[in-house]
Amino acid sequence: MQIELLPSSFDADGRASAAQRLTCFLIDNRVSVDAGSIGIALSEDQRRTVRDVIVTHPHMDHIASLPIFVDDLFGELKEPIRIHATSQIIGLLERDVFNDSVYPRFAALSNVHGRVMEYVPFEIGKQFKAAHLSVTAVPVNHIVPTVGLLVSDGDSTIAFSSDTAETEEFWTMINRAQRLDALFIEASFPNSMRPLAEASKHLTPAMLRDELTKLNHNGMDILAVHIKPAYRDTVINELKNLAIDKLTVMEAGRVYEW
Ligand SMILES: [Zn+2]
Ligand SMILES: [Zn+2]
Incomplete structure (x- = not known):
């Protein structure tokens, strides 16, 4: 399985900037997990192959350019963009984003080939398919x-916090899986900002360390993501100081493979 954290921005030479402001993981050039930068960072080839989008929650950094992605492809889509999410999250997207006010209600619109966007609700705890992935x-x-999320292509298995x-439930689900090749876990704020991390429901490096004690698998790669750009250097230092085997910071724009 190939996974890329799509860049949030590019420098003048077109190189991916390290800072992560938006969240969008591209899997095998076909499925995206969240869609923060989907409308700005896909290559032309990828724009033709990504038709399944899994939305973990409706926060702006996870969906920012999803409406732009659908808009750009509107005329050429031969199949709908499928939005996989819980009914609850779909309801929030319809109420707050695709509401004919912030942006068109694309799920109700068609081009000459048919629907341009379709919601595919999934149930909590019940395995579903998104393209070739379970x-x-x-x-x-x-x-x-x-x-x-726990995501498998039949060979490799990865998890996104x-x-x-x-x-708790997330770790229980992962611990039940036969194998785990990579874990993508958030580390938003530095340790000194724990009160804000707790209020906004995010992790610090120290909280991440405590969470990892709930994990029964060994030897997988652990990639820290969602580091707030303003505190990036401090968080990276604190993650290094944890001295956890195979814990690294995920680089935007790099293709990883498991
Ligand atoms: Zn959020
Ligand atoms: Zn976020």
Whole structure:
């Protein structure tokens, strides 16, 4: 399985900037997990192959350019963009984003080939398919309804915490999986800002360390993501100081493979 954290921005030479402001993981050039930068960072080839989008929660950094992505492709889509989310999250997207006020209600619109966007609700704890991937979602602990994900292509298995503070079901789900090749876990704020991390339901490096004690798998790669750009250097230092085996900071624009 190939995974890329899509860049949030590019420098003057077109190189991906390290700072992560938006969240969008591209899997095998076909499926995206969240869609923060989907409308600005895909290559032309990727724009033709990504038709499945899993939305973990409706926060702006996770959906910012999703409406732009659908808009750009409106005339050429031969199949709909499928938005996989819980019914609750779909309801929030319809109420707050695709509401004919912020942006068109694309799920009700068609081009000459048919529908341009379609909601595909999934149930908590029940495996579903997104393109070639098998996915299971459970609630995590964030200030809006949010899911963490376990994703498998039949060979490799990876997990995404999404945005969360201390959580339980996510670890139970992962511990039940036969194998785990990589874990993508958030580390938003430095340790000194723990009160804000707790209020906004995010993790600090120290909280991340405590969360990892709930994990029974060994030897997988652990990639820290969702580091607030303003505190990036401090958070990276604090993550290094944890001295956890195979814990690294995920680089935007780099293709990882498991
Ligand atoms: Zn969030
Ligand atoms: Zn976020």
